Structure formats: structure tokens, C-alpha cells
Amino acid sequence: MTSDTTEKHRSFDKQRDLPDEVRVENAMAGFVAEFGPKAQSWMNACVRCGLCAEACHFYLATGEEKYTPIHKIKPFEDAYALTHGPFSWLHGLLGRKPKLTIEELEEWEELIYDSCNMCGRCTLACPMGIDIASLVKDARRGMYAAGLLPDRLARIVRNAEKQHSPFGSPEDFRKTIKEIEREYGIPLPLDKPKADVLMTLTPEALENRHFGVASMARVLHHLGLDWTFCSDAFEATNFGYLSGNMELQGALTVRLIDKAREIGASMLIVPECGHAWGATRWEAAKWYGAPVDDIRIRHIVEVLADAVEDGKLECRPVGESATFHDPCQQIRRGGLEEKPRILMRALGMELREMDPHGLDAFCCGGGGGVLANERAGPLRLKAFELKKRAVEETGADHFVTSCNICEMTLGRDIEATGFDKQIESLIDLIGANMITDQPPLKAPGRGAKPKGAGKRAAGAKKAGKGRSATRRKPAAKK
Amino acid sequence: MAINKRHSAVRLLWSLFLLAFLMAMPALTGNDSLLAQESSAARAEPGPPNTLGKRSDAEIWHDLRLGAGGIANPPTGSREAGAVINAEGWEWAKLRNPEKSPIVHYGAWGLLAILGLLVLFYLIRGPVGHGEDSGRRILRFRLSQRVVHWSIAFVFILMGLTGLSILFGRPFILPLIGKEAHSILLTAAMQAHNLFGPIFALFLLGLFVHFLRGNFPSLVDIKWLLKGGGFFGGHAPAGRYNLGEKAWFWTAVIAGGALSVTGFLMLFPDYLATRNTIHLSELIHAIAALVMIGFSLGHIYLGTIGTRGTLKGMVDGYVDENWARAHHDRWLEEELEKAESGDQARETAEEGA
Amino acid sequence: MTLLELLEGPLWIASASIFVVFAAFRLIVILFTGRREAEARPVGSPFLGALRTILGHFLPWRRLLGNGKAWFVTIAGYSFHIGLFVLLLFAAPHVEFIREKIVNLPWDPIPRWGFILSAQFAFAGLITLWVRRFVDPVVRLISRPDDHVAAGLTFIVMLTGCMALGEQSAFLRGLHLGLVELWLIYFPFSSLMHTFTWPFSRGFTGAMAGRRGTRA
Numbered sequence A: 001m002t003s004d005t006t007e008k009h010r011s012f013d014k015q016r017d018l019p020d021e022v023r024v025e026n027a028m029a030g031f032v033a034e035f036g037p038k039a040q041s042w043m044n045a046c047v048r049c050g051l052c053a054e055a056c057h058f059y060l061a062t063g064e065e066k067y068t069p070i071h072k073i074k075p076f077e078d079a080y081a082l083t084h085g086p087f088s089w090l091h092g093l094l095g096r097k098p099k100l101t102i103e104e105l106e107e108w109e110e111l112i113y114d115s116c117n118m119c120g121r122c123t124l125a126c127p128m129g130i131d132i133a134s135l136v137k138d139a140r141r142g143m144y145a146a147g148l149l150p151d152r153l154a155r156i157v158r159n160a161e162k163q164h165s166p167f168g169s170p171e172d173f174r175k176t177i178k179e180i181e182r183e184y185g186i187p188l189p190l191d192k193p194k195a196d197v198l199m200t201l202t203p204e205a206l207e208n209r210h211f212g213v214a215s216m217a218r219v220l221h222h223l224g225l226d227w228t229f230c231s232d233a234f235e236a237t238n239f240g241y242l243s244g245n246m247e248l249q250g251a252l253t254v255r256l257i258d259k260a261r262e263i264g265a266s267m268l269i270v271p272e273c274g275h276a277w278g279a280t281r282w283e284a285a286k287w288y289g290a291p292v293d294d295i296r297i298r299h300i301v302e303v304l305a306d307a308v309e310d311g312k313l314e315c316r317p318v319g320e321s322a323t324f325h326d327p328c329q330q331i332r333r334g335g336l337e338e339k340p341r342i343l344m345r346a347l348g349m350e351l352r353e354m355d356p357h358g359l360d361a362f363c364c365g366g367g368g369g370v371l372a373n374e375r376a377g378p379l380r381l382k383a384f385e386l387k388k389r390a391v392e393e394t395g396a397d398h399f400v401t402s403c404n405i406c407e408m409t410l411g412r413d414i415e416a417t418g419f420d421k422q423i424e425s426l427i428d429l430i431g432a433n434m435i436t437d438q439p440p441l442k443a444p445g446r447g448a449k450p451k452g453a454g455k456r457a458a459g460a461k462k463a464g465k466g467r468s469a470t471r472r473k474p475a476a477k478k
Numbered sequence B: 001m002a003i004n005k006r007h008s009a010v011r012l013l014w015s016l017f018l019l020a021f022l023m024a025m026p027a028l029t030g031n032d033s034l035l036a037q038e039s040s041a042a043r044a045e046p047g048p049p050n051t052l053g054k055r056s057d058a059e060i061w062h063d064l065r066l067g068a069g070g071i072a073n074p075p076t077g078s079r080e081a082g083a084v085i086n087a088e089g090w091e092w093a094k095l096r097n098p099e100k101s102p103i104v105h106y107g108a109w110g111l112l113a114i115l116g117l118l119v120l121f122y123l124i125r126g127p128v129g130h131g132e133d134s135g136r137r138i139l140r141f142r143l144s145q146r147v148v149h150w151s152i153a154f155v156f157i158l159m160g161l162t163g164l165s166i167l168f169g170r171p172f173i174l175p176l177i178g179k180e181a182h183s184i185l186l187t188a189a190m191q192a193h194n195l196f197g198p199i200f201a202l203f204l205l206g207l208f209v210h211f212l213r214g215n216f217p218s219l220v221d222i223k224w225l226l227k228g229g230g231f232f233g234g235h236a237p238a239g240r241y242n243l244g245e246k247a248w249f250w251t252a253v254i255a256g257g258a259l260s261v262t263g264f265l266m267l268f269p270d271y272l273a274t275r276n277t278i279h280l281s282e283l284i285h286a287i288a289a290l291v292m293i294g295f296s297l298g299h300i301y302l303g304t305i306g307t308r309g310t311l312k313g314m315v316d317g318y319v320d321e322n323w324a325r326a327h328h329d330r331w332l333e334e335e336l337e338k339a340e341s342g343d344q345a346r347e348t349a350e351e352g353a
Numbered sequence C: 001m002t003l004l005e006l007l008e009g010p011l012w013i014a015s016a017s018i019f020v021v022f023a024a025f026r027l028i029v030i031l032f033t034g035r036r037e038a039e040a041r042p043v044g045s046p047f048l049g050a051l052r053t054i055l056g057h058f059l060p061w062r063r064l065l066g067n068g069k070a071w072f073v074t075i076a077g078y079s080f081h082i083g084l085f086v087l088l089l090f091a092a093p094h095v096e097f098i099r100e101k102i103v104n105l106p107w108d109p110i111p112r113w114g115f116i117l118s119a120q121f122a123f124a125g126l127i128t129l130w131v132r133r134f135v136d137p138v139v140r141l142i143s144r145p146d147d148h149v150a151a152g153l154t155f156i157v158m159l160t161g162c163m164a165l166g167e168q169s170a171f172l173r174g175l176h177l178g179l180v181e182l183w184l185i186y187f188p189f190s191s192l193m194h195t196f197t198w199p200f201s202r203g204f205t206g207a208m209a210g211r212r213g214t215r216a
């Protein structure tokens, strides 16, 4: 009943050594660069009804009005009003350059980076159909240009810029691929000069989820695809997309697609990741000025589901009940709603849907760069309560998802709250239970215990009888 | 998401809309046809029979007043078919005479006196406080309560201003602004007053259901009264609402109800009422309006500058715990107990939002 | 020239022109300037997606069917907007005015009781919505001065309109007309532009969803 009045706290990080005026100017320029028919239609349609708040997990979990979605892009809107508003021409007449204040930008850093997953749930609630997720992404461009983004995210971006991937260099990649080959006794095609399919990975898979990499490889072998990893184009995640660094976003996407063209591939496969799907499948066209028609950009979940439907992939029935966490960028914003469900059925699992699920599902809370941003941890944990309740209500035995970021987020939140469920990977379940002539995956030997995958391999054998022990230690802090 | 409780309130609002719609329908349709019916009736019917004087004058007057049938034929829709002259109208005219009416006279003095008392009280006692703020807040009014309250407050002020113009226009405003401006003011006031009337009635229903809980009399009220409501120093105990507030609630409901009913009668006279009921309605309407406006002055005073921190409760929904301790200690205790016995803190925070 | 003649003549022309010219101008700027980008190869139909969202968002989102605020906004919102459209386009004095100044409307005006009833719906909706702007912490936080001015101006136009219902006074008619003109001038530069932007806002979102084979 009684609640403490919340204090205003300031939390923002500053990157680079810039005078405040330059930060403000950069922010304005970054915002203005994103104004176009879409953003302008959206901003001019808002009637301030507040319904978007009723959809956002951060508002619902905290009840704090500052987490109202449309409020999160206020500096972006303000920049629009200053430069394109009804009285903006007055500034021109008077020879003034209208500006935001540095204080406003600093204050909004938290709202733009910590409290939005760009999950698009609020879009569905808005009577005017305003896509706030897109506007938040647009707004991040200005914030990035101003150097006003969380330290942790900025560091990962720098890594991605300097050494190819937040995971490491092509050299690191080659080493890890060899290591996984040895661990699981599975050949991993690397740097083939020509191949029909270019396969990509997430840093999380390379660091902590080797079993998942082996599983994916096993399925691709099983399907008889001519595929390869490329050590100079292996990174699927896109921290340009998440941070507002548009040059980086473009460079990373172009690197993948150019590589696919170089090796004569007809297909580029996006791994278990959500925003990689958005960046590659839905936003690649903008870097080429035309749709990418010569290469099919496909999601691994989609590839597997289609194989199941074509009768090319079958699994031993796992039985038991499971609930599926819908990764926003794959499902609500990615168009893959049915695909993971096809795979769940193929695994013979009784699917118990959460309330809400599918297009209406709550985000895991880690998307949109929020997981990478440690500062947002406590807020994220509050939002996790909604997910936790939804999972509990299904009473399902398994808690499955198809995105590494969701998995990491949920894994950490489960750890932090002592929730008695584990989060499992759909691809791992397929890899462990597919019916195939492919040689079985070797359990990693003792001694040289591979990262986080020990129990997973064991689980692979037992998976037939249910609960694959996919519990593992929380992902190592980078 | 603890939003289901709000749901029922909204359902209610919706049914009220429908109700108002149904109430207004038949009545409104009749309004236009009044003149047409009256004149055609007058043309079509023959004059009063027995013009040769076979009956006594007294008999004829009796018939004219009470409608013996056949003498005249006023509008068919009317409840008083047959009556031509209304004798009680004389009394009514005296009461409503703009220059000499006791209603106008006492009404004006009464309102001025209340205003004077409030100013005096403010000058002597000043705003009533509750010591330091505790920094802890507690939910007092849900969002739907706040919306209903301010919606009716808004409409009430509009109705009050336009209504008072009609009541006090001739004696007080006309001399100030002249005949022409006054006639413009009055037609404007009357149109607005008529149009907002049904909206007021609708919102009043909303007010009733949203504020009924807590407004029933209880034993604490006597203690509160004995302590002078705490207005003259000392602490007066109270539950969710104190005796003064309860009195205001029931005044608003009863006087407001009377205003609504009599207002409807006057909006649709030929369908709903006889001339006498209309006259009575006008009197009741004026008196109820004065009572409600008078009381509202006190309510508004206490809700704004009279007590520190009260307005916040009706705007944000939350009040400071020390405010509650000073003004509504029993209620605070109950709420704190509820909070302890259940994990309700989160829910109420959401409701308040 | 009397003030009323001025309001009915040159000022009416001026304000109506400002409304038309600037509303069109702003729409053109919104729809045809700034960054545009190539779109990905579609899986579904962007056009059908747009259509779906444009129509679908007339109803509250299915997940909000248990949500009081969504019901409130929907009911009060429709009460206000439908009431407003009816009295704007079908009330006798308005029909007459539009016929005289703009086009010969093909329909007959509604009877007076319909006019008054729709005004009452419009007022009840607008008042509750506007009041909520002050007492709902979420809506209060996000409301801009513009939102209050838009609501207030619309309210005043409606109020003076209903005060002119007696149709006896040139002054009241002039007052109503003058405020209508002020409102027309304010319109293109304000959030009232949502009258025209809503299909584009919903449409862009729907097209994006349609292209991606999902729904919004």
C-alpha cells in the first residue's frame, strides 16, 4: 500500500572526449538524418493516449511512467519539432540554429538504451500503429553520434570495429572451430573457396555453446548442404544495429553478403539470433539500395522447419511438455512465428503456450543491446517477473527458445532469481534428437573440459527420455 | 497486470452512456413538435362550448383552471389536457419575480455570506497542515475516480456559471452590461445549460458509484463533530471520509439528483410534466442549485487552499502518509493493515497509474 | 463592413485557405521528404499488411481487452470523434454553411435532437479525455502543450457552437465562426494533423509487417 516516492537518479555514460556543444550538434545531425516518411508519419500521428505504456514490460513491471514507450524518444521528437516544426523557419530567419540541451540528452540515455528492447510490442497497442521500436532505433543514431551510450555497449562496439567480432579475430575463430571439431568429433567446413551456403554464428555460441555449433553443423551435414564457415565473415550479430552506429551496421551486413557472393553461395544462414535476422534479412537492402535478390537470407530455424515439412528431417520423440519463448525479432518482427512450433512438434513435445505468446509475447528483456548493458540489469530483472509468471502458469517441463541472446538473458535472470526452470535451446534439442546416419557427436573428453558444454553432451544421449540437462553455468562475463 | 478492477468501472461508464441515450431519445424528439401541435390544435378545434352563459362564472373558471374536458384542448401530449389557466402560476410568478424573488434575494446573500465566512476562516486559521511530509505515499483515489471527479467538477462549474447567469442575470448583470449584451449572454447561457444538463446527470451517476464506498455514516463521525472537525485545532478522527465530506457527498448526490430530475422535467415539459410540476421543478431546481453551489464553495476551499496536500490526492491519486494520519487516521490504519496482510503494494501502485 | 461580414467573407477565405494550403504542404513534407531506403524482398504483401493495420487498429489490441484504460480510450474516443463528425457534417447549420461556402452536400441535415445528442456524446468524450490528461501520470507526462491547446480549442469551438444554438444572435454566430477560423489556422501546425496522418502511420507499420510475413 505504502510506497516510497521514487527519487530522480541520473545514470549516463559518456564516450569519447567531446565538448558538450559538439555532442549536441552530433545528436541533432544524427536525429535529422533519420527523418523520413515513416518516422515523420509516426511522430505526427501520436495523440498522447498512453496506451503504448500498457504493452511495454518495463512499464508494466515498474509502474513508472517514464517507461512509457513514446516518452523514450522525446529528444528525437524534440529535434523534429525544432528543425521541422511549424515555427522552425523562424530560427532560420533569425539566423539561429535550434538545439537540444545536453542535459536532456544525458537524461534520456537511460531511456533510449536501458529501457527499450526494440521489441515492438507497444506497436500493437498503439491506436495509431506507431512503430516506436523503429523510432528508438532511429534515435540511437543521434545518441551514438553524441557519444552518449552505455560504457559496456560502447566497448563491445569498439571490439567489433577493431577485431572483426566481439568474440575475437578471424584467427581466434579458426582456433575455436578446430577446438569444436575436436571436442565433438564433427567436421566443420571452414573457408571453402566455393560453397552453396554461408553459415554464420554468434559470439555466444563460439564462447559458451559449442554443442549448439556442433548441432547446427550436424543438421546441415544431414541435409546434404554444401556449406562453409568463413573466418573473415563469421559474425552474425550486429552491434552497429544495436548501438546506433550506422556505419558499423552497414559494414557488418555488407561483409556477410559480399562474402556470400564471393564464394558463389546462394544462401546465407543466420544462426540462433534475433536482431541478426532483422539486420540481415530486413535491413540489408538499405546498404545496397536494392533488395538482395541473388542470395537467399534464411534463418536456421526456418531452414530446419522447412526440412521437417519436406520430410527431410525427423526426430526421436522427446515427449514431455514444453513452452516456447518467442524471440521478438524472429517472431513479432521477423515473420517466423510458425517455424519453431513446427520443430517443437517434430520433437514430439506437447507445446503449452504461454499467455501471452506468439506475436503478443513479452520480450526476454535482453534484446536491443540491453543485455550487453550491465547497468540495465536490475531493471531487466523486474521485467523478468512477467516472463517468469507466464512460464510458471504453463506448468510445462521444458522452457525452450531459439535465440542465443534470449537464452543468455533468461539464463542469467533464472540464475539471479533462483527460478527452478532451465532455458534450453531448440537447435540443441534438434541436434541431440535428430534421426540421422551422421556419426554421433562425441562426448567431450575428460580433462579438457570444453566451455559449458559438458552436461549438454551427456544430455544429448539422455534426451530421448526427457529433460535434456541443459543447465549450465551462467555465461561468462565478458 | 492488475487492471481488471478498472475494467468494471469502464463497463459501468459505458452503460451510463447508453442509459443517457435512452433517456434523452423520446424526450428530445418531442421538443420540436410542441409549437406545431399547439397551433394546429387551436385551429382545428371549435371554440369553447356553452358561450351563451348557461353556466355560472364560477363554474367556468373552475373548468378553465382544472380542465373539465371539452372547454379547451391544449396539446394532446400534455398531462393537463383541458386546463387553460393555471391559478398556482400566480404564486410561482411571485417567487420567480426577478427583482423581488426571495430566492434571488436570499440566494445571493447566502452565497456571499459563505464566501465571506471562507475568507474570514482563511484569514484567521489559514491553511490546515499536517506537519512535515513523511515522504511515504499512499493511494487515495484511483484513476477512474479522479477522472470522474474532475469531469463532473468541470461540468458543474459550467452549469453553475450558466445557471447563475439565468438566475441572477436580470437583477445583477443586466444593469452592468445593458439589455442587448444581457440578452446575448442569456441565450448563450441557456443553450449551454440545456446541452450540458444531461452530461451532468450522466457524470453524477458516475460520481455516485465511484464515491459511495466510505461515505456511509459511522460512529467516528460523532467524535469528529465533537472535535469540531479539527478545524479549530486539535485532532479529529475520521475514516476514509470525514463527516463534512460525507455531508458533501450526500448533498451532491441528493441536490444533484434533484437538479437532474427537475432539469429533465423542464427540458421536456410537454412529455414529462404538467404546468404545476414545471413550476415546482423550477423552484426546487433553483433551491437545490443554490444549496449545492453554496456547499461546493466550502468543498472547493478545503480541496484547494484550505488544507495542504489534499488537492494532490485528487490529482496524482497519492497522499502523504502524514496527511492521512492527520485527516483520516482510521482509514490509514486500515490501509496499512491491508498492505501488511497481503502483497498489495504493487497492485495499488498500478491502479493509481 | 461589419465584423460578422468580415468573419464570413475575407477572414473565412483566409483561414480556410491557410488550413488547406498548410495541411497539404505539411502532408507533402511528411510523405516526400527525408531519408527513404530500399526495402527487403517481401515474403508477404506490404499492401495487404498496410490495409490490415489501417483497419485493425480501429479496434483495441486483443491483449488489452481486459485493460480498463484501453476501454476508456476506445469508448470515450469514439464517443468524442463520432459525435464530432456527426455534428460537423450533418447538423443543419453546418450543412447550410457548407452548402453555401464549399460544396453542395448531397445529404439532408439530421433533426435537431440528433444534433444535440451527438454534441452531448462529443462533449462527454472530450471532457473525460481531456481531464485524464491531467490526472493520469502516464498521459500527463507525455502530453505536450500542443495537446492541451488542441483539445482546448476544439472544446471552445464546440462550446460556442452550442451557445449559438438559439440562432438568435449574430454575435454568438460570429464568435463561433471566429473561433472556428482560429481553429482552422491552428490545425495544420498541431497534433490535430492526426486527422490526416493516421492512415500513413498505420500503413507504414502494416506494410513493414506485411513485407516480413508478420502482423501488426
Ligand code: HEM
Pocket: A047, A048, A049, A050, A127, A128, C073, C077, C081, C084, C126, C129, C130, C133, C147, C150, C151, C154, C192, C194, C195, C198
Ligand atoms: C479518423 C480520424 C481520426 C482518428 C483515427 C483519431 C484518433 C484519435 C485518438 C486515438 C485520440 C486519442 C484519444 C485519447 O486522448 O486517449 C484522439 C484524440 C483527439 N482527437 Fe482525434 N482522431 C481522428 C480525427 C480527429 C479530428 C477530425 C479531430 C478534430 C476535430 C480530432 C481531434 C482530436 C482531439 C482534440 C483529441 C484530443 C482529445 C484529448 O484531449 O485527449 N481527431 N484522436
Ligand code: HEM
Pocket: B140, B149, B152, B153, B154, B156, B157, B207, B211, B215, B241, B244, B245, B246, B248, B249, B252, B256, B296, B299, B300, B302, B303, B304, B310, B311, B312, B313, B314
Ligand atoms: C473545482 C472544484 C473542485 C475541487 C477543487 C475539488 C477538490 C476535491 C478534492 C481535493 C477532493 C479530495 C478530498 C479528500 O482527499 O478527501 C475532493 C473529493 C470529492 N469531491 Fe471534489 N472538488 C471540486 C468539485 C467537486 C464537485 C463539483 C463535486 C460533485 C458534484 C465534487 C465531489 C467530490 C466528492 C464526492 C469527493 C469525495 C469526498 C467526499 O465524498 O466528499 N467535487 N474534491
Ligand code: HEM
Pocket: C008, C087, C088, C093, C094, C097, C119, C122, C157, C158, C159, C160, C161, C162, C163, C164, C165, C166, C167, C168, C169, C172, C173, C174, C176, C177, C180, C183
Ligand atoms: C458542440 C459542438 C457544436 C455545436 C453545438 C455547433 C453549433 C452551431 C450552430 C448552432 C451554428 C449556427 C449559428 C447561427 O447560425 O447562429 C453553427 C455554425 C457553424 N459551425 Fe458549429 N457547432 C459545433 C461545433 C463546430 C465545430 C467543431 C466546427 C468546426 C470545426 C464548427 C463549425 C461551424 C461553422 C463553420 C459554422 C458557420 C458559422 C456561420 O454560419 O456563421 N462547429 N454551429
Ligand code: SF4
Pocket: A055, A056, A057, A058, A068, A069, A072, A115, A116, A117, A118, A119, A120, A121, A122, A123, A132, A133, A136, A363
Ligand atoms: S519496443 Fe518493446 S521495450 Fe521498447 S518501448 Fe516498445 S514495448 Fe517497450
Ligand code: SF4
Pocket: A045, A046, A047, A048, A049, A050, A051, A052, A053, A069, A070, A125, A126, A127, A128, A129, A130, A132, C142
Ligand atoms: S499509444 Fe501510440 S498514439 Fe498513444 S501515446 Fe503511445 S505512441 Fe502515441
